[in-house]
Amino acid sequence: MLAVKFQEGAAWPLGGGFTSERESNHVGLLRLLSRIWDAITSFTRPPNAATLFRRADLYRQEGRFEEAAELVAQGLRLAPNNGVGHLLSAYLHLAFRQIGPAKAEFQSVLDLDPYHPRALLGLAKIALEERDLAACRPFLDKALQYYPDFPEARALQEMVSSWAMTPAPAGQRPAYAGPPIQVEKLKPPAGGREFVLTQADGTLVFSQQGDKDAEDLAAHVTQVYRIASATLQRAGLGSLRRGIVQAVTETTFFRSNDRLILALSFPQDVKVGFGLLETDKLWTNSLRELGVRA
Amino acid sequence: MSPDPAPPARPASARAREFRRILAEMLKIDRVRGGVVVAADGLVITSSLPRSIAVEPLAALTATLGRELEVGADRLKRTAFHTALFSADDGTVFLGSSPVGFVVVLGDREVNVGLVQWALRKALATLEGTWGTSVPVPASPDDM
Numbered sequence: 001m002l003a004v005k006f007q008e009g010a011a012w013p014l015g016g017g018f019t020s021e022r023e024s025n026h027v028g029l030l031r032l033l034s035r036i037w038d039a040i041t042s043f044t045r046p047p048n049a050a051t052l053f054r055r056a057d058l059y060r061q062e063g064r065f066e067e068a069a070e071l072v073a074q075g076l077r078l079a080p081n082n083g084v085g086h087l088l089s090a091y092l093h094l095a096f097r098q099i100g101p102a103k104a105e106f107q108s109v110l111d112l113d114p115y116h117p118r119a120l121l122g123l124a125k126i127a128l129e130e131r132d133l134a135a136c137r138p139f140l141d142k143a144l145q146y147y148p149d150f151p152e153a154r155a156l157q158e159m160v161s162s163w164a165m166t167p168a169p170a171g172q173r174p175a176y177a178g179p180p181i182q183v184e185k186l187k188p189p190a191g192g193r194e195f196v197l198t199q200a201d202g203t204l205v206f207s208q209q210g211d212k213d214a215e216d217l218a219a220h221v222t223q224v225y226r227i228a229s230a231t232l233q234r235a236g237l238g239s240l241r242r243g244i245v246q247a248v249t250e251t252t253f254f255r256s257n258d259r260l261i262l263a264l265s266f267p268q269d270v271k272v273g274f275g276l277l278e279t280d281k282l283w284t285n286s287l288r289e290l291g292v293r294a
Numbered sequence: 295m296s297p298d299p300a301p302p303a304r305p306a307s308a309r310a311r312e313f314r315r316i317l318a319e320m321l322k323i324d325r326v327r328g329g330v331v332v333a334a335d336g337l338v339i340t341s342s343l344p345r346s347i348a349v350e351p352l353a354a355l356t357a358t359l360g361r362e363l364e365v366g367a368d369r370l371k372r373t374a375f376h377t378a379l380f381s382a383d384d385g386t387v388f389l390g391s392s393p394v395g396f397v398v399v400l401g402d403r404e405v406n407v408g409l410v411q412w413a414l415r416k417a418l419a420t421l422e423g424t425w426g427t428s429v430p431v432p433a434s435p436d437d438m
Contacts, residue, residue, distance in 0.1 A: 060333075060337065061310075061337065061339065062309055062310035062339070063309045063310060063313060063331075063333070063339050063394040063395075064309055064310075065394070090335075091333075091335045091337065094333075094334050094335035095333050095334050095335055095337075095394070095395065097334060097364070102335075121336075122335070125335075125336065125354075125357075125358060125361075128358060129358075129361050129362070129365050151348055151350040151351045151354075152336060152350050152351060152353070152354035153354075154351065155350075155351030155352075155354050155355055156354055156355070156358065159355065159358075213370075216369060216370060217370060220362075220366035220369065220370060223362050223366065224359070224362055224363065224366065227355065227358050227359040227362055228359055228380040228387070230355055231352070231355040231356055231359055231380070231387055232380060232382040232385075232387055233382075234347070234351055234352050234355055235347055235352060235385070235387060235400050236346060236347065236384070236385075237382040237383070237384045237385035237386070237387065237400070238382035238383040238384045238385075239382055239383065240380055240381070240382055241381055241382055241383065242380070242381045243378065243379065243380040243381070244378065244379050245363060245375050245377075245378040246375065246376055246377045246378065247367060247372060247373045247374060247375045247376065248373035248374060248376065249372070249373040250372065250373070254380075272408070
């Protein structure tokens with residue numbers, strides 16, 4: 001900015017309209033000093049909203065979310081109806097896992113621009129987290145309607161396109177209609193817990209737990225399977241076969257083919273080799289029970 | 295007063311460098327094909343992927359996967375996940391959770407899964423340290 005001002009200064013007609021060369025030089029010098037003063041004070045004046053948002057975005061891209069959030073809050077106080085500010089605010093709420101405020105901020109962006117693709121994608125992702133597929137799809141469709149070359153939205157749309165449109169409410173989900181299962185043959189190993197077997201469409205086949213918990217667990221296992229499968233395929237690695245999720249108090253092992261998903265948890269200190277071995281045994285027994293080839 | 299105080303947080307400007315360094319370390323492991331550090335909103339903070347893999351779609355999916363693991367655990371009243379891996383016939387996706395989002399590593403079918411998991415745990419502990427908290431890491435991959 002400083003450079004531009006100096007270039008403008010150099011382009012002034014230094015001699016025009018003055019009675020003497022000395023007077024002309026004097027005014028020219030004053031103008032130059034005035035420009036330099038303006039340039040210096042532009043660094044000390046409080047930044048405007050656009051500058052704050054630009055800085056906030058840079059901080060956000062470096063993972064400096066707290067500082068970015070402070071700048072966005074300052075910027076929105078100066079420009080409460082700024083779409084960029086609300087979008088950044090939404091992203092930062094998501095980064096802090098504050099879903100309600102993020103949703104409200106994405107909605108504020110859409111109030112200003114109903115076809116803002118990033119706000120539509122943001123709301124689609126939140127709907128996906130909430131397992132509200134009926135809400136998720138229209139956001140993605142709308143984003144892609146106006147911006148067909150939007151890779152993130154396209155990837156999510158391709159992923160959800162094959163999922164059932166509206167998941168049945170808890171307690172009314174489709175029941176497993178395959179061959180009967182002998183429960184005693186699907187006994188988890190010592191230490192094993194939360195054993196669940198589902199179909200790829202989310203239908204619960206078998207669970208170690210009570211009905212309500214089993215449905216919630218099956219829904220989560222199915223969702224993990226679907227998103228992990230889409231991720232593996234996007235990375236060119238093929239279809240999901242195994243998974244291990246390590247948490248603070250438990251480790252969960254997944255096993256799947258294209259139709260069935262098995263999940264089994266152990267206490268966190270389980271040896272991975274043991275968990276894999278026991279999960280494989282249970283998987284083999286499950287397939288045998290269901291009359292499915294591995 | 296805590297008997298074991300957390301180390302002081304590093305200056306925030308160190309974070310971006312730390313992400314790049316962590317990813318570079320992961321990429322040194324044999325058979326690792328690439329990796330991404332992605333925020334929970336899907337923002338790519340740093341990445342290194344084979345040319346055949348577009349970064350934005352992969353980041354969107356891995357962030358969605360990471361969030362499902364977080365949200366699902368919360369719904370089921372389970373504890374938060376710290377690492378996960380998902381294997382297919384031709385390779386494995388590793389995912390680590392951190393305050394900034396998710397560290398994602400792609401390995402081919404011959405990748406040493408235990409070694410990557412251990413390195414990922416170490417990387418996450420470093421990231422946690424950048425945020426001023428500390429996480430224990432097993433001394434070697436065999437201890438996992």
